[in-house]
Amino acid sequence: MRLSHRWREVLTGLSFVGIWVVGFLIFTLFPLVRTFQFSLNEVRITAEGIRTQYIGWENYRAALFLDVQFGDILVQYAMETLVTVPIIVVFALMMALLLNVKVRGKGVFRTIYFLPVVITSGPVIKQLIDQGATTLPGIEDVIEMSMLEQMLPGLIADIVTYLLGSFITILWFSGVQMLIFLAGLQKLDASMYEAASIDGASRWESFWKLTLPMMNPMIVVNFVYTVITQSVFALNPVIDYVQKAMYDPAYGMGYSAALAWLYFAVMLVVLGLFVLLVRQRNR
């Protein structure tokens, strides 16, 4: 019997993506469910295998209300992400605008700005920070830190000090975003800007009224990309903590699983906040 054309297409399509479906079930969906199941149990690794004992939401309760250290680093992660991500995205947009100007040799600059994407790994960044390679000399002379702390209220001073201390590493995480913006800018229609300028719009106005709204999809993509890369980067203290809990007999895999889910939940909230904010602004 000959298969109908439609069915043949379905089977061929599935033969291409089938491997993904199987992989998704085994290596993503099943582990997700199992991590959640672990998080509701006390998990012990014994010689005979894994022993689980159902304890309900106890792991989550312990993580949220009893584990002071985890609460602290989770809040710190959320704050840092909320501050760092918009800075990275705005910086990437500014650099893309600069690179979009027709000047000679901009390929060289593009190559320089993208280099960190290739060489950045957790240990490399850690070494560079530890050995003082990521703080520009003289920045402390220009801006008096203690004066800053006196003048500004606590939280803002904290944020400013954090930024000044880590701005090189912030730049190093903006390479991909910059290129995404640049690719978007290069697709913009020049005639639109001519029309705007004939109607008397200044460059400043056409940036806000034309460029930015047209860039909106890329802004969303970049916010999502930045939140994710920041959240899964090896130096993220939460990741370190989750991993340590995994091996620590005092906590165990069940507790670690609960931490991982809480972390994922906070990450999704942060992600959702940004996406809502960007969408809202555009309306």
Add this chain to the structure above:
Amino acid sequence: MGFLSRRVIDRWKRVLWGFTGEGILFKLIIYFLLTLVGFVYLYPLFYMVSYSFMDMDDLIDPLVNLLPTAFYTENFVRAAAVMDFSRTLIQTVLVSFLPAALQTVSAALIGYGFARFRFPLKPILFALVLATFIIPPQITMIPQFLMFQELGLLGSIFAYLIPAIFGQGLKSGLFILIFYQFFRSIPKALEEAAQIDGAGPYRIFAVISVPMAVPAFIISFLFSMVWYWNETTLAALYLGDQLRTLPMQLQQFAATYQKLYPVAPNSQTGRSLNEAINMAGTFLNMIPLLIVYFVAQRWFVESVERSGITGE
């Protein structure tokens, strides 16, 4: 006011600024900003390279700031010994090239399937592909770890290869998306012509679609390779102590150094670990990737445009 008439001012304004920003002054400002930012970008690398050649005297001397007085290469000798450089390099290449190659091939197949065929549940499945990019590996790593442990795959490269084959490797969702976009941007006409001539779908894929998607293959392979190379969290978990990558060795640099060069209680020379040796280790760790970047720089930088991720 004859000299500074409006016309003269306007002309100068035009030369310096230009009608739409092509003037000299405007360009100078752009160059200045680009160079300034470029310097800030590269500063950590300058610092690393220059410190890695400093001997003890340079490190202590307050007058020696950024440039070493002589090229002192002993730092590199020690750093290479600490990281067991040549052996680790081979292992790192293995652990990043093989998964990258497999991940690229499977992402191409999967991306092609999504781009070209209609089948039930396709929108949901594709949404799940994108969702896998958002799910942090931390949330799936515990059961995966136990799974590999049961299968006896921990400490072997298969713990990396198997998820990669099934399109669940590092950032697989992104690579599938790249291939999806790429295949969709290729006109269907050629494939349809081949179909009329009687070629089956797999033959069409292999003979017509794959050769046209060579840029997507290169981009995917390069990024996949770099990301596997730089991965440390999963590497520590899945590969353990059996397979060591350069970043993993760098992570344990200080500990290994102390084991290899123990400081005698009343020693007088600078045998202990210092900034210079640390920077030499970091530099050594970075050199292979720097070479890859400068050889394939064009592919890296043009990747975003070519992948069509920003939408066509």
